[in-house]
Structures are given as structure tokens and as C-alpha cells.
Amino acid sequence: MGTLWFCLVAMMITVYVVLDGFDLGAGAIHLLVAKTDEERRQVLASIGPVWDGNEVWLIAAGGTLYFAFPALYASGFSGFYLPLMIVLWLLILRGISIEFRNHIISRVWDPLWDFLFSASSLLLAVFFGAALANVVRGVPLDSTGYFFEPLWTDLRLGEQTGILDWYTILVGVLALLALVMHGALWVQMKTTGAVNQRSAMFAANAWWGVLILTAMVTTITFKIQSQVKENFVTWPWGLIFPFLAIAGIVGVRFELVKRDERKAFFASCAYLMGMLTSVVFGLYPLVLPARNPVYSLTISSAKAADYGLKVGLVWWTFGILLVIGYFTHTYRSLAGKVAVAEHKAHSSPEIA
Amino acid sequence: MEHALGVHRLHFAFTITFHYIFPQLTMGLALLIVYLKTKALRTNDEHYNRAARFWARIFGINFAVGVVTGIPMEFQFGTNWAAFSRAAGGVIGQTLAMEGVFSFFLESTFLGLLLFGEKKLGRIGHWWAAFLVWLGSWLSGYFIVATNAWMQYPTGHRVDSHGQIELANFWQLVVNRWVLWEYAHTMLGAVQTGCFVMAAVGAFYLLTKRHESYGRTFVKSGVLVGVVAAILQLFPTGDEQGKLIADHQPVTLAAMEGLFESQKGAPVALIGQPDLQKRRLDNPIEIPNMLSFLTYREWKANVRGLDAFPQDQWPDMVPLLYFAYHVMVGLGTIFIAVMVLAALMLWRGKLYASGAMLWALMVCVPLPYIANTAGWMTAELGRQPWLIYGLMRTAHGVSPQVGAGNAWFTLIGFMGLYTVLGILWLFLVYREIEDGPEPDEVLQRQPAVTEAAG
Numbered sequence: 001m002g003t004l005w006f007c008l009v010a011m012m013i014t015v016y017v018v019l020d021g022f023d024l025g026a027g028a029i030h031l032l033v034a035k036t037d038e039e040r041r042q043v044l045a046s047i048g049p050v051w052d053g054n055e056v057w058l059i060a061a062g063g064t065l066y067f068a069f070p071a072l073y074a075s076g077f078s079g080f081y082l083p084l085m086i087v088l089w090l091l092i093l094r095g096i097s098i099e100f101r102n103h104i105i106s107r108v109w110d111p112l113w114d115f116l117f118s119a120s121s122l123l124l125a126v127f128f129g130a131a132l133a134n135v136v137r138g139v140p141l142d143s144t145g146y147f148f149e150p151l152w153t154d155l156r157l158g159e160q161t162g163i164l165d166w167y168t169i170l171v172g173v174l175a176l177l178a179l180v181m182h183g184a185l186w187v188q189m190k191t192t193g194a195v196n197q198r199s200a201m202f203a204a205n206a207w208w209g210v211l212i213l214t215a216m217v218t219t220i221t222f223k224i225q226s227q228v229k230e231n232f233v234t235w236p237w238g239l240i241f242p243f244l245a246i247a248g249i250v251g252v253r254f255e256l257v258k259r260d261e262r263k264a265f266f267a268s269c270a271y272l273m274g275m276l277t278s279v280v281f282g283l284y285p286l287v288l289p290a291r292n293p294v295y296s297l298t299i300s301s302a303k304a305a306d307y308g309l310k311v312g313l314v315w316w317t318f319g320i321l322l323v324i325g326y327f328t329h330t331y332r333s334l335a336g337k338v339a340v341a342e343h344k345a346h347s348s349p350e351i352a
Numbered sequence: 353m354e355h356a357l358g359v360h361r362l363h364f365a366f367t368i369t370f371h372y373i374f375p376q377l378t379m380g381l382a383l384l385i386v387y388l389k390t391k392a393l394r395t396n397d398e399h400y401n402r403a404a405r406f407w408a409r410i411f412g413i414n415f416a417v418g419v420v421t422g423i424p425m426e427f428q429f430g431t432n433w434a435a436f437s438r439a440a441g442g443v444i445g446q447t448l449a450m451e452g453v454f455s456f457f458l459e460s461t462f463l464g465l466l467l468f469g470e471k472k473l474g475r476i477g478h479w480w481a482a483f484l485v486w487l488g489s490w491l492s493g494y495f496i497v498a499t500n501a502w503m504q505y506p507t508g509h510r511v512d513s514h515g516q517i518e519l520a521n522f523w524q525l526v527v528n529r530w531v532l533w534e535y536a537h538t539m540l541g542a543v544q545t546g547c548f549v550m551a552a553v554g555a556f557y558l559l560t561k562r563h564e565s566y567g568r569t570f571v572k573s574g575v576l577v578g579v580v581a582a583i584l585q586l587f588p589t590g591d592e593q594g595k596l597i598a599d600h601q602p603v604t605l606a607a608m609e610g611l612f613e614s615q616k617g618a619p620v621a622l623i624g625q626p627d628l629q630k631r632r633l634d635n636p637i638e639i640p641n642m643l644s645f646l647t648y649r650e651w652k653a654n655v656r657g658l659d660a661f662p663q664d665q666w667p668d669m670v671p672l673l674y675f676a677y678h679v680m681v682g683l684g685t686i687f688i689a690v691m692v693l694a695a696l697m698l699w700r701g702k703l704y705a706s707g708a709m710l711w712a713l714m715v716c717v718p719l720p721y722i723a724n725t726a727g728w729m730t731a732e733l734g735r736q737p738w739l740i741y742g743l744m745r746t747a748h749g750v751s752p753q754v755g756a757g758n759a760w761f762t763l764i765g766f767m768g769l770y771t772v773l774g775i776l777w778l779f780l781v782y783r784e785i786e787d788g789p790e791p792d793e794v795l796q797r798q799p800a801v802t803e804a805a806g
Contacts, residue, residue, distance in 0.1 A: 060449065
């Protein structure tokens, strides 16, 4: 039961990264791929109707993590206190900069909203990457089951780590580049004209960074988290996850050259899924490794009682089926390129 | 407040109070939008659709702020109240996760369709979008109230040998006497906020002689729904909540009422200031025997005062709790008076021309926000010193590793951010009200032409 919920929570987080990932990526490159007001509204219109729903995956994943692994939620959230609060502020800034730009019809404010939208998206990508890296590297949990990490200490991988050290920063940069690639491919798929061309260029350039950093981070990760190697040796079938990531990253290049925008985006989805599932597979059965492995939180030490998990499975399955229905319908009805009316100062996208 | 506990409490209190400004309006408006869309379907009058569209825009702004300020609430259970989450996450995580899975996805999907999909969906489809947004927002309210209700009146759980609180009966957690009455009472409060805001905007239009056809619709809708909500707020929902508190949190009842001494034929204090040193109410104006009657339906029944309980069981902020409760009840009484009077004048056909009554409706607009906040303060301060009533004290629920310095840092950050957010929100909502709904006149040309042709 614990393992099942471990997989379900991991799945929800993966869906969040794949979906909101393109919103964040689009935000990060917003100022650079779109220069004029019309171009910027193209980028915003490409994520406008979906970003809010995508973000709900984070909330739902958080809630699910909470009831399935209360001890993990307690230790992890209080230990990552500062970065999580900063993530909350960034999510607030991103949300209001998208929504309020549509409501304030005054050109004077536009550069502010564009800047806030872009900066918050960019930093969110880095923080999410660094957060994941913290989990992989392990945190200074002690016998009380709690820890607290300052934002940084000496940037080294010692006993008293901070949120940021050279490894987590490296993964943060990888996350940013991967989401830039992902977001650029989304924007490319949804837009026409200059924005379309610039985002294609961005995706192609970010790809090299993603490739190099993925190789580096993977090598380092095997060195600093012994569980990963152990798992791949014990269960070699798990190699399908890294293979999915490799197929994804190769696919992105292949489809970019062929100029198939849809398939390039889906290949990027496969890359992100492959990377995240590899991490999850590599950590199993740990849910929060400690710097001192004795104190690591595992599925069995962090999970809630079985009755609650069983009941949860019933409503969760029913709920997620509904959600799949909503999302299928929404993305279907929004398929194709976005159209932005030229004459209107601020148009709300009408669902076609 | 050099101790972390006080800062963590203030942190949650500040962020939840600011957050709840938005859901109380969106939950109330969602119902009123369904009402307007239903009117549009029944009367076939495009006027109601335009009115609904106007309110959907205001709903959209409030919803956006509600969403971004709501995420910190879920996170704070883990970040600031880790010990509580570790012990009880298996129970309250259920309802919080259900909120995410069942209501947030529903709301975000259908709000998009409500705002941008009217042409595509058609009349019936668009009504359904409005209905599902209402359902989503009210479900969300239910799961949150169920979470709170369990903390007030824990049930359906079991405590294991390690002190872990686990779920033992799902249905008892989700459906029990406490959650049903608390939910009804909370939702009626939200409906009143929606009604007062709608009626106030209508009154504003009538007084400034702009968008007058909408002004009449808004005043009428706000008053008709509002009068029902205001009365139900007191009876039966407020009354039943009071009885539940008398049964399960008697010390809270004594503190709310400022009743220091147990007595037969206990009075209700309308005004008075609790004096904790002398253990009495200063300058009291009281209705004799009333509290005994309200609580036990007997004029001379014995009501236990604070003296019947050891002081470490008392809510730790008796005066604030007392005032929160009195502000809530006082404002609730005013709402009944205003709404009943407005409804009578509406019935007699005098409301739209009465400057005084329209003014009264307009200036009332901040009051339901204050009453809702005071109501939640009553519930939350009344639960003290417990985090989970009878099971876990607030002092034991806090994150052991997050110190006062870090908590102050993020609290100040939230205060700054929310101040800016609050100003922007007021500005945007005011601008929507200034712009008003799409004018009826322009679109009424169509029937005028047909009439001339006929």
C-alpha cells in the first residue's frame, strides 16, 4: 500500500512538472522570445487558459503527499521552510502577473507584469530543481525526525548542508534549462511568426545545455547517493526510466530538425518524465534520505495507517478519472495555434 | 513575541484572515451567478446574461487572488505546524487532498469555460459551467470546514501506541453533526458577503444614476437572497452551533459569553468588557436568564462559567474571543434588520427610490467581511488552548526546528506582499465596478426595430 502511494504521488508530481513546466519555461523566456506587445500576448495566450489548472496539480500532489506520508510532509516542509516560502511568494507573483496584466488596460504597467512573470517563472524553475536535488543528496535529519536547512552554508556537501550547494545549484540550472527547452517547444507549437522562430532557436540552444548537464548531474548523482546505484543493480528493469529520458532528449533533437513541433514537445515531455521517474526509482524505498543514512525516512516509516490509505485509494481513483476527463477536454478544445486579436489592447482568449 | 509559538500563530492567523477575504465572496457570488444564469434561461432576457458576465469578471479577479493566497495555507500545515501534521496528517490530509482532487480541478476547468467559453457552450452549456463553478467552490468549502470541524470535534480516528492519530472511520470524519452545522453556518456567511456586495454595487449604480437597470437587478437579487441567508444564519444554524459548543466545548461558551461565574438563570451580555484580574464583566448591559434559555431552553438552567474549569483549560485569549463573538453576533443582528427592512421596501415597491435605504446597503459592504472574520476568530480562539480539541495542545503542534527569526522573516514577507496585493485587488475591483456591465440600451435596439417593423 505504501509503495503504491509512493508511485501515485510521484506520478502526480511528474504530471505537475510536465504541465506547469511548460508554463514556467514559457515564462522564463517570455522577455526574450517576445518583444512587442502583440508577441507577448501570444506567449501569454499560449498558457493563459491552462496555467491555473496545471498549478492545481502541485496543490493536489501536496495534499496527497500530506495524507499518504504525513511524517514526510512534516519533516520535509518544515526543513525546507525558507525555500518553500520563497516558492510560495514566487507562485503568488507569477499568478497575479499573468492575471492582472489582462485586467489593467494600461501600457505603462505592462513591462512590470512581464518582468515579474518572467523573473518569478525563472526562479521557480531553479528552486524546484534545487529542491529535488536536496532530496536526492539527502538532508541533515537527526534522531528527532526533523531538520532545518538555511538557504546556504558553505556551498559544500558536508554534514551541515544548506539548500544551495554546488550540487543543488547545478541541478537548479539543469531544471531551468530543461524547462526553458520544454517551454520553448510549447510556445513554438502554439504560436506563429517571429515568436515561433525565436522559440525554436531557444529550444535548439537550450538542448545542448540540457544534454551536457544531464550527463554531468547523472554521473555526480551516482557518486553522492549510493541508493541509486544499488537500485539499478538490484532491479535492472528500472533502466527503462533513464532510457525513456535518453529517448526523449534524442527525440527532441530529431523532431526539431524535422520541424515536427508537436512531436518535439512530446519528446520533451518524455525526457522530463524519464528523468523524474529515474530519480524516484533510484531513491526507492527512501522518501527523504538523510545525510546520515540511519535517520533516512522510508516509505514504511513515513506512511499513514493502512485504513486511510485504502479509503484514499477509492476516492483518489474516482477523482483522478474525472480530472483526466477535464484535462483531455480542455487541451482538446485549445488544440492548435493561439490567435491574438491585433486591434484589441487586451483580449481574453475565446475558446474556439 | 520572542517565542516561536506566538509568531507561528500570528503567521497562520494573518495569512488565513487575508486569504478568507476572497473565498467568502467567490462562494457567495458563485451562488448568485447561478441565480442570474437561471433567470436568464427562464426569462430568455439577455439582461441577466450580461449581469452574470459582469459578476463573473469580478469573481475571476477574486478567484485569482484567492488561489494564490490559498496555496500558502496548505503549505503552512507542513512548514509551520510540522508536529501537528506528523501526528494528524493521516486524518486531515484526507480532506485537504480531497479538496485538491475534487474541487480545485473542477473550479479551474469550469471557470475558464465560464469566462471564455460562452459562445462555444451555448445557453444551457454555459449555465452548467456556472453551476459547476458553484459546485466546485462549495465543495472546496466543505472539505475545509470538515478539516476544521475535526480539529474542533475530533471523531472517526484512533490514537496508536506511538501517539500517531490515524483515520478509523472515513464517513465519521466527512459527515458528522459538527461539520454539517459548521458548514451551513459558514456558507450562509459567505452568501451574505456575496449578497451585500451585489446589493451595494446595485445601490451605488442607482444612487449615481448609472447602469440603473442593472442597479435594480443587483439590489433585488442581493436583498432577496440576502434576507433568507441573514435569517438562516441566526436560526437554525447559529443556534445549533451554539448548542454544539455548549455540549462539547463548555469552557469556550463561558469565555465567549464572558461568564466568569457559574449560575442558574445566566444572562446574555450585550455590552461589557471582560476583566480577567477581577474575573468579572465591567460595565455590563445584560438580558437576564437569556443564556440559560438559549443554551438549554430553560430560563433557570445552570450554565457553567469559567470558574467551573481549571485555568489551563481556558482559551488563552478570553477578551479577544469574547469580542470576536460579540462582534459577529452584533453584526449578524444588524444584517437581519437591514435585509428585512430592505426586503419589505422592495415588496412595497419603494426600495429603488429610497436614498436612505440604498445608502444603508452601500455602506454595509465591509460589515459581512468583518462578521465572517470575527466568526472564524470565535471558532479558532475558542478552540484554544487546543490545536485538536482534547487531543493536542497548540503549543505541541508547532514545527520544532523553525525558530522565531525565520518565522518573523516570512511573516513580514507575507505582510508586505499582501499589502501590495490588497491595494491592487481593490483597484481592479473598483475599476470593474466603474466600467459596469455592458449597457442594455445598445443591445435593446434589436427589439425596438422589430417593433417598428411590426
